[in-house]
Amino acid sequence: MSAKAYSVIGTRPIRHDGADKVTGRALYGADFTAAGLLHGAIVRSPHAHARIKSIDTTRALAFPGVKAVVTSADFPETAERMVDLGEGDTPLSYARGNVLAIDKVLYRGHAVAAVAAASPHVAEEAAALIDVVYERLPCVLTAPEAMLESAPQLHDGKSNLASQFQHVLGDAAKGFAEADVVVEREFNTATVHQGYIEPHNATALWNNDGRVHVWCSTQGSFVVRDCTALILDIPVSRVKVTPMEIGGGFGGKIPVYLEPVAALLSKKSGRPVKIVMTRKDCFEATGPTPGSFMRVKIGATKDGRITAAQAYLAFEAGAYPGAMVGPAGMTVFAPYDIPNAVVDGFDVVVNKPSTAAYRAPGAPNAAFATESVIDELAQKLGIDPIEFRLKNAAKEGTRRVDGPKFRRIGCVEVLEAMKNHPHYSAPLGGPNRGRGVAVGFWFNVGLQSSATLNVNADGTVNLVEGSTDIGGTRTSIAMQAAEVLGIPVADVNPSVADTDSVGFTAVTGGSRTTFATGWAAYEAAQDVVRQMKQRAAKLWEVEAAAVSFDSGVFTSGGRKLTFKELADQLPATGGPVVGSATVNPRGVGGSFAGNIVDVEVDPETGKTTILRFTAVQDVGKAIHPSYVEGQMQGGSVQGIGWALNEEYFMGADGTMMNSSFLDYRMPTALDLPMIDTCIVEVANPGHPFGVRGVGEANIVPPTPAIANAIERATGVRMTRLPMSPPTVMEALWSAGN
Amino acid sequence: MPAQTHVTATINGEPVQFLCEPRQSLLECLRDILGMTGTKEGCNDGNCGSCTIVFDGRIVTSCLVLGVEARGKEISTIEGIARGNRLHPLQQAFLENAALQCGICTPGFIVAAKALLDQEPEPDEERIRFWLANNLCRCTGYDKIVRAVEQAAAVCKQEAAR
Ligand code: FES
Ligand code: FES
Numbered sequence: 099m100s101a102k103a104y105s106v107i108g109t110r111p112i113r114h115d116g117a118d119k120v121t122g123r124a125l126y127g128a129d130f131t132a133a134g135l136l137h138g139a140i141v142r143s144p145h146a147h148a149r150i151k152s153i154d155t156t157r158a159l160a161f162p163g164v165k166a167v168v169t170s171a172d173f174p175e176t177a178e179r180m181v182d183l184g185e186g187d188t189p190l191s192y193a194r195g196n197v198l199a200i201d202k203v204l205y206r207g208h209a210v211a212a213v214a215a216a217s218p219h220v221a222e223e224a225a226a227l228i229d230v231v232y233e234r235l236p237c238v239l240t241a242p243e244a245m246l247e248s249a250p251q252l253h254d255g256k257s258n259l260a261s262q263f264q265h266v267l268g269d270a271a272k273g274f275a276e277a278d279v280v281v282e283r284e285f286n287t288a289t290v291h292q293g294y295i296e297p298h299n300a301t302a303l304w305n306n307d308g309r310v311h312v313w314c315s316t317q318g319s320f321v322v323r324d325c326t327a328l329i330l331d332i333p334v335s336r337v338k339v340t341p342m343e344i345g346g347g348f349g350g351k352i353p354v355y356l357e358p359v360a361a362l363l364s365k366k367s368g369r370p371v372k373i374v375m376t377r378k379d380c381f382e383a384t385g386p387t388p389g390s391f392m393r394v395k396i397g398a399t400k401d402g403r404i405t406a407a408q409a410y411l412a413f414e415a416g417a418y419p420g421a422m423v424g425p426a427g428m429t430v431f432a433p434y435d436i437p438n439a440v441v442d443g444f445d446v447v448v449n450k451p452s453t454a455a456y457r458a459p460g461a462p463n464a465a466f467a468t469e470s471v472i473d474e475l476a477q478k479l480g481i482d483p484i485e486f487r488l489k490n491a492a493k494e495g496t497r498r499v500d501g502p503k504f505r506r507i508g509c510v511e512v513l514e515a516m517k518n519h520p521h522y523s524a525p526l527g528g529p530n531r532g533r534g535v536a537v538g539f540w541f542n543v544g545l546q547s548s549a550t551l552n553v554n555a556d557g558t559v560n561l562v563e564g565s566t567d568i569g570g571t572r573t574s575i576a577m578q579a580a581e582v583l584g585i586p587v588a589d590v591n592p593s594v595a596d597t598d599s600v601g602f603t604a605v606t607g608g609s610r611t612t613f614a615t616g617w618a619a620y621e622a623a624q625d626v627v628r629q630m631k632q633r634a635a636k637l638w639e640v641e642a643a644a645v646s647f648d649s650g651v652f653t654s655g656g657r658k659l660t661f662k663e664l665a666d667q668l669p670a671t672g673g674p675v676v677g678s679a680t681v682n683p684r685g686v687g688g689s690f691a692g693n694i695v696d697v698e699v700d701p702e703t704g705k706t707t708i709l710r711f712t713a714v715q716d717v718g719k720a721i722h723p724s725y726v727e728g729q730m731q732g733g734s735v736q737g738i739g740w741a742l743n744e745e746y747f748m749g750a751d752g753t754m755m756n757s758s759f760l761d762y763r764m765p766t767a768l769d770l771p772m773i774d775t776c777i778v779e780v781a782n783p784g785h786p787f788g789v790r791g792v793g794e795a796n797i798v799p800p801t802p803a804i805a806n807a808i809e810r811a812t813g814v815r816m817t818r819l820p821m822s823p824p825t826v827m828e829a830l831w832s833a834g835n
Numbered sequence: 836m837p838a839q840t841h842v843t844a845t846i847n848g849e850p851v852q853f854l855c856e857p858r859q860s861l862l863e864c865l866r867d868i869l870g871m872t873g874t875k876e877g878c879n880d881g882n883c884g885s886c887t888i889v890f891d892g893r894i895v896t897s898c899l900v901l902g903v904e905a906r907g908k909e910i911s912t913i914e915g916i917a918r919g920n921r922l923h924p925l926q927q928a929f930l931e932n933a934a935l936q937c938g939i940c941t942p943g944f945i946v947a948a949k950a951l952l953d954q955e956p957e958p959d960e961e962r963i964r965f966w967l968a969n970n971l972c973r974c975t976g977y978d979k980i981v982r983a984v985e986q987a988a989a990v991c992k993q994e995a996a997r
Binding site for chain 1: 859866881883945972973
């Protein structure tokens with residue numbers, strides 16, 4: 099455990115952007131406005147699968163107030179090539195096609211054309227006047243169906259099975275032969291949405307000098323810059339993205355949807371154009387997380403040693419390849435030391451919106467399957483479920499089925515914390531109640547980040563960084579600079595800069611922001627210290643090496659200057675000090691999370707109530723414990739929603755039947771108890787402060803923990819998500835209760 | 836373009852006039868006409884609570900009210916919660932409890948919670964959860980929001996006793 103004494107790290111300061119955000123002053127993407135602003139509206143496909151025969155924009159263009167109309171024909175003519183949009187290579191036509199459909203529509207809600215007009219209402223009216231003639235085609239909505247020979251093909255001449263992989267470790271057949279007990283089950287999970295409260299938005303100005311300026315809510319301003327440039331075939335240097343405040347993303351605000359369209363409309367109209375999605379658009383036409391079909395088989399000996407495991411993972415990519423089945427394959431058995439394993443993964447296109455990342459993408463699906471089977475095995479073996487997991491827990495040196503060996507990880511520590519938590523031994527106190535446990539893993543990512551520190555004459559520091567702040571990261575990053583500089587965090591003034599004003603910084607995602615951009619701030623602060631030592635050396639007429647720095651004070655011999663005192667001397671000793679750093683860290687530390695959950699299942703209605711919920715997570719080092727707890731609580735509750743209610747109800751024609759917050763039922767305050775948190779700190783040796791990253795692993799264990807609790811309450815094992823009242827009732831009936 | 840209607844109302848204690856189309860929601864009028872973008876839009880169909888305001892003493896989702904209905908009404912929004920340059924105890928408690936992550940839901944929660952505390956100074960946890968059930972937050976899991984409201988209630992009570 100991390101025992102080092104820090105003065106800033108581990109404290110709970112008020113966030114720097116707090117006053118703006120509690121007074122309504124913070125400007126989010128939809129709050130942006132500009133002189134001469136036009137409003138855009140998107141024409142969306144009413145069909146899940148159809149060929150576009152023709153698009154006639156005449157009536158729309160003639161409508162009073164309309165300034166421009168665009169379709170995919172307005173993309174520049176560019177030869178097909180592979181492009182990297184930040185999540186691996188994809189054909190340019192796919193990247194463009196998801197923004198404005200080319201020849202075919204592949205899901206209901208697929209963007210087909212767009213209008214810019216004087217007001218949002220006029221744009222909406224005009225959009226209805228664009229005449230699109232479709233030739234409807236049969237649609238296919240699930241991975242197993244889409245993989246059939248007879249399935250309708252989404253991309254002409256290409257199989258719906260976009261890609262597949264196999265990971266092999268040891269000899270699974272031999273391992274299963276050694277097992278005394280084997281459990282095998284099939285699982286289905288529905289498509290779910292990130293459910294960020296702020297709809298996607300973008301404003302673009304294609305200026306008269308050919309430069310494009312975009313203002314939007316995004317998880318990654320540089321991703322928006324690069325993708326917009328690629329899609330529009332212009333150099334990145336001609337695109338500037340100013341990130342506005344962002345109202346939640348969870349992975350869903352990494353892809354671009356509106357930015358290139360707003361830019362094209364601006365190019366045609368000569369005016370800035372703003373487009374804001376409706377909630378229905380967010381559900382129908384952004385990237386939810388894949389629905390999945392999985393089969394998991396695990397064998398163990400009588401004394402509780404896992405001998406072999408096998409997983410079959412078929413994920414729905416939606417309209418374009420890229421279901422997060424890769425990460426599912428990396429995480430499916432990660433909590434365990436398993437000598438023999440096989441994992442088969444399938445990335446399958448279906449007529450649903452193109453999926454995107456959602457908090458630990460792929461891992462919650464996989465964990466639902468694995469952790470349910472693990473639980474059943476423990477039951478069959480008569481071993482306590484935490485003990486069984488501890489017996490087989492992954493440790494430093496354990497090889498994962500997808501290849502890498504774990505470095506220092508906290509799987510055992512998380513399980514121990516669960517075992518010792520008072521919740522685990524508390525009485526359940528009533529009928530129809532059950533307690534479930536589960537663990538989950540997310541590997542976290544590093545990626546590039548940049549930070550600059552400008553020292554002010556009053557001893558404060560302005561921090562410029564490129565990570566859009568979705569959950570208090572300005573502060574968790576500033577805290578790392580303050581710790582190095584030995585100054586209060588209130589004296590570090592962070593700002594999130596536009597893409598012209600800060601070095602490249604990858605997305606706020608992958609639990610990387612506090613880890614990697616925090617590291618950049620740490621290094622930038624070291625750079626400041628180095629330069630300030632030179633200034634002190636100059637003043638004192640000594641070698642820089644003779645100056646030491648500790649807790650905000652420079653000393654040499656008997657002389658001493660505080661950071662603030664020396665800052666005041668900068669003009670006289672050579673001018674301003676600007677520290678900067680860029681990182682692309684390799685020392686990423688994966689995070690394990692575990693849940694203990696008590697439920698009560700109403701035998702009359704099948705409704706599951708969460709009575710008590712404890713979230714445990716190894717975070718490496720909690721920079722700002724309140725926001726760490728917040729991540730754990732938020733991820734847990736998203737997991738609870740996924741477990742109990744959330745799903746895309748798809749009609750046979752591919753229409754989402756519940757595309758509103760009324761019908762897509764996310765947890766409310768009334769549905770929940772307090773979410774207890776237990777922070778475990780197994781320092782990540784790969785980060786100067788031991789940070790691992792906390793954003794994602796917490797959403798992995800809730801669905802199986804709740805399934806396991808329902809099993810304890812009812813004796814029925816749920817194999818389908820969500821475990822909504824009708825699904826539970828059906829399971830109870832078929833089990834004869 | 837449809838003819839515009841002249842509306843006078845009181846917003847955060849100040850008389851306000853604006854012109855709006857009959858089809859524009861009060862949320863649009865606040866944000867797009869009056870530039871009061873503190874009130875947020877999450878769904879535009881009454882289901883997220885981001886656009887919560889107080890309308891003649893009742894909390895409403897302003898996306899479901901027409902701008903023209905504001906004529907002669909008393910309206911309060913997030914912009915009117917702070918007491919001059921001092922934050923309201925609810926705003927302070929939200930900050931101290933880290934009750935916001937992305938913050939997009941925060942104005943709606945603070946307006947709704949203030950309406951609760953104005954009429955019920957000592958709500959228990961269940962009551963707070965019930966009252967805030969129309970406000971969706973996707974980031975926090977509500978735990979810290981509920982605690983912030985509890986803390987603010989205690990502070991308001993102390994202030995009232997002074
Ligand atoms: S925007 Fe009004 S309730 Fe969601
Ligand atoms: S803080 Fe993001 S929705 Fe509540």
